[in-house]
Amino acid sequence: MKPMPMTTRLALLGAIPFIFSALLLSLDILNLPVLGSVANLLGSYTLVIAVFMCGVHWGQYLQQAGDRASNLLIISNVLTVLLWIVWLIVPIDIFLMLALTVFLILLYIDMRLRMGGIISKNYFRTRLLVTTVVCACLLLSIYAI
Structure with a gap:
């Protein structure tokens, strides 16, 4: 059996805070000592990861040779x-729902990049798995909030 690529391991590890937050919120544990509100911790981590994934698309845009899809850069x-604006102005449950939608949009973009041969089959499989876990955790968290 081949060892799991580092990108897959890091992506799976990155899902742990989503799982942990969903579990805590489902158990009606709303605050943690020192760290504070679980919902706010989840929201800030969600923002960081979503923005990171948008940055990954920037990197993919920059790596494309020749005819670049400028809409990837704009999107x-x-x-x-x-x-970021939504994080600043709406309640956490609405933010999490919008972030969930953004994760699905980013996955759709990755599906298109895979179909175009820009990203590997293994990377897309990892993205599909992790996005599924993250979206399920976000739905559970939204329901628990």
Whole structure:
């Protein structure tokens, strides 16, 4: 059996805070000593990861040789700014629902990149798995909040 690539391991590890937060919220544990509100911890981590994934698309845009899809550059910027503004002004449950939608949009973009041969089959499988876990955890968390 081949060892799991580092990108897959890091992506799976990155899902742990989503799982942990969903579990805590489901158990009606709303605050943690020192760290504070579980919902706010989840929201801030969600913002960081979503913006990071938008940044990954920037990197993919920059790595494309020749005919670049400039909409990838624009979409990643729009999603980043949109999420940040929403984080600042709406209740946490609405933010998490919008972030969930953004994760699905980013997965759709990755599906298109995979179909275009820009990203590998293994990377897309990892993205599909982790996005599924993250979205399920976000739904559970939204329900628990």
